[in-house]
Amino acid sequence: MKKIIVNDEACIGCGACVSIDPEHFEFNDEGLSHTTNNENLESTDLASAISSCPTSAISIEEVEETANQEENNDACDCENCHCTNSDTCRCHHEEE
Numbered sequence: 001m002k003k004i005i006v007n008d009e010a011c012i013g014c015g016a017c018v019s020i021d022p023e024h025f026e027f028n029d030e031g032l033s034h035t036t037n038n039e040n041l042e043s044t045d046l047a048s049a050i051s052s053c054p055t056s057a058i059s060i061e062e063v064e065e066t067a068n069q070e071e072n073n074d075a076c077d078c079e080n081c082h083c084t085n086s087d088t089c090r091c092h093h094e095e096e
Contacts, residue, residue: 003063004035004046010057017049017058025049033057 004024011032017025018033024046028034040046041060050058 001063001065002041002060003038004041005059005061006033006035007057007059008032010055012055012057014054016052016054020052021045021049 006025013027013031013033015027015033018027021043023040023043024035024037025033026036046060050060
């Protein structure tokens, strides 16, 4: 399965991706970009957002779903990244 990855350590929060492709990106609470969905990965706006990132913090990567992720398929269902596993979620969830 392909997934948009934003490297939090490389992102400087310039907002280019959010401006170019709001379908896939928005700012998180820390002012950095994060993905909002992993659909329509062939979008020209997505390609433009990726190529416009000044720090090359955005990529589309093939991510293998592990057996653990399959078992916990409904554990997270995060609206920020649409992940399916709270143990491997890369979002910044608030402490409950």
